[in-house]
Amino acid sequence: MHELGIARDILDIAVAEAEKHGGCRITRVDLEVGVLRGVVPENLAFLFGHVAMGTIAEGARLAIEEQPARVACEACGPVEARGFTIACPACGSPAVKVEGGDALRILSIDIDDSLPAREA
Ligand SMILES: [Zn+2]
Structure with a gap:
């Protein structure tokens, strides 16, 4: 499942980043995902919660911005499209160029350093 691999990658990056700051607790991760990635945000958030179990990101909220x-x-x-397209969503013209929509990046990681680090 393709979201599971993404969830693991996000977790690895978030944990590595938190450990650089003293290995506390991660409370929230903000992620930007392009619609062309074909990611279902609910699935990704669910899987993130699953892979984060037993790590310093357990219970963290994954906020996904499409x-x-x-x-x-x-x-x-320029016209916005909600998915992959080979024609203009407004006029149907095939003379289009698709740009953007393929982002996959962590915008921010919230680290709560008032809580003690958990034993891994
Ligand atoms: Zn058009």
Whole structure:
């Protein structure tokens, strides 16, 4: 399952980042995911909660912000698309170029250092 691999990668990055800051607790991770990634946000958040069990990110909230794709249409200019497309969502023209919508990046990690680090 493709979301499971992503969930593990996010967890690894978040934990490594938190450990650099003293290995406390992670309370929240903000993630930007492009719609062209084909990720179902609810599934990813669920799987993140699953892989985070027993780590310093246990119980952390994964907040997912979806990045729309942008279609550059010769007739309409830039149009937002909610998924992969080969035609303009506004006028149906095939003379388009799809840009963006493929992001996968951690925007921020909230670390609570008022709590003691958990034993791994
Ligand atoms: Zn168009």
